[in-house]
Amino acid sequence: MALKITYFIEIMSSWCHWAEPAWDSLKARFGSGIEFSWKIGLMNRGDFPATREACDWYYRRSGTVVRSPYMLNSGWLEPELKGNYIAPNLVAEAGKEFGITDDRLRRALSSAGMREGRRVGRMEIAVEVAATALKLPASELLARATSVDVKERVEESTAEFHSHRITQRPSFILESDIGDKVVISGLWTAPPLVAAAEAMLNDAAAYRTHKVHFGLPPKA
Numbered sequence: 008m009a010l011k012i013t014y015f016i017e018i019m020s021s022w023c024h025w026a027e028p029a030w031d032s033l034k035a036r037f038g039s040g041i042e043f044s045w046k047i048g049l050m051n052r053g054d055f056p057a058t059r060e061a062c063d064w065y066y067r068r069s070g071t072v073v074r075s076p077y078m079l080n081s082g083w084l085e086p087e088l089k090g091n092y093i094a095p096n097l098v099a100e101a102g103k104e105f106g107i108t109d110d111r112l113r114r115a116l117s118s119a120g121m122r123e124g125r126r127v128g129r130m131e132i133a134v135e136v137a138a139t140a141l142k143l144p145a146s147e148l149l150a151r152a153t154s155v156d157v158k159e160r161v162e163e164s165t166a167e168f169h170s171h172r173i174t175q176r177p178s179f180i181l182e183s184d185i186g187d188k189v190v191i192s193g194l195w196t197a198p199p200l201v202a203a204a205e206a207m208l209n210d211a212a213a214y215r216t217h218k219v220h221f222g223l224p225p226k227a
Contacts, residue, residue: 008042008184009211010204015048015168015178018095018116019055019083019128021066025073026177026195027114033200041204045113047100047161048168048176052090059084073195082124092128093161094152095120098137100161101151105143115140183207185214 014030016023034043056062062081070078095116102112119136120127127133134152138145151157171180175193181203182188187210189203 009040009215010181010183010207011042011044012200012204013180013182014043014045015164015173015176015180016045016113017048017050017176018099018113019092019120020050020176021069021079021121022175022193022195023177024079024117024121025069025075027110029195029197029200030110032197033204036201037204037208040208044108045110046164046167047096048178049093049096049161049165050176055090055092056081056084057086057090077122079121080124083120083126083128085126085128088128094130095127095133096161097152097157098130098133098148100164101148101154101157102137102141102143104151104157105141105148107141107143112137112141181207183211185211187211 012033030043033041056065059081062084066079066081069075099113099116116127116133116136119125119132125132125136127136130149130152134145134149137143138148168178171178171190171192173190173192177195178190178192179194179200180188180190181200187207189207191199191203194200
């Protein structure tokens with residue numbers, strides 16, 4: 008592929024929820040011409056609102072910014088969990104071991120939490136949501152979601168997220184086969200992503216054309 012785009016998400020991030028149409032738009036526009044993938048970039052515990060009242064305030068802000076016809080549901084938030092909402096992220100990652108690398112499972116978890124108010128911060132509920140939505144064996148999904156391997160993968164992808172020196176989700180890392188790299192962090196609409204992708208694809212195509220006409224660079 009001339010270009011790959013990595014989408015860093017946190018399942019319970021409202022801005023990742025709002026960014027999903029942009030992600031769909033990118034896929035529809037470029038199709039198989041780009042390698043698309045997503046990775047977990049966990050939020051810190053202190054990044055989550057401490058109360059439902061605070062969560063609702065943030066939801067009203069983001070909802071009006073994006074002109075949403077619906078308001079997100081803060082029912083998933085449990086103050087006693089003290090910001091520990093790793094469960095839905097582990098379940099989303101575990102889904103990859105069942106061949107589910109697309110967006111269906113993670114979106115089911117996000118929707119269950121932020122649209123329906125279900126308490127997906129609890130592992131048993133997150134597993135139930137995912138198993139029902141994707142028709143997966145719940146016991147096997149639970150075993151994978153609570154495994155050391157899956158937790159390590161989530162920790163590694165979160166460390167990779169921070170290695171780009173970014174703090175916002177969603178974030179998009181665009182990398183071309185000629186070494187160009189664009190980091191877009193915090194933006195949730197399609198136009199800047201499309202503009203960056205088109206510019207990178209054009210440059211990559213120009214390099215290929217040059218190679219056809221002139222071959223590899225001269226040796227020193």
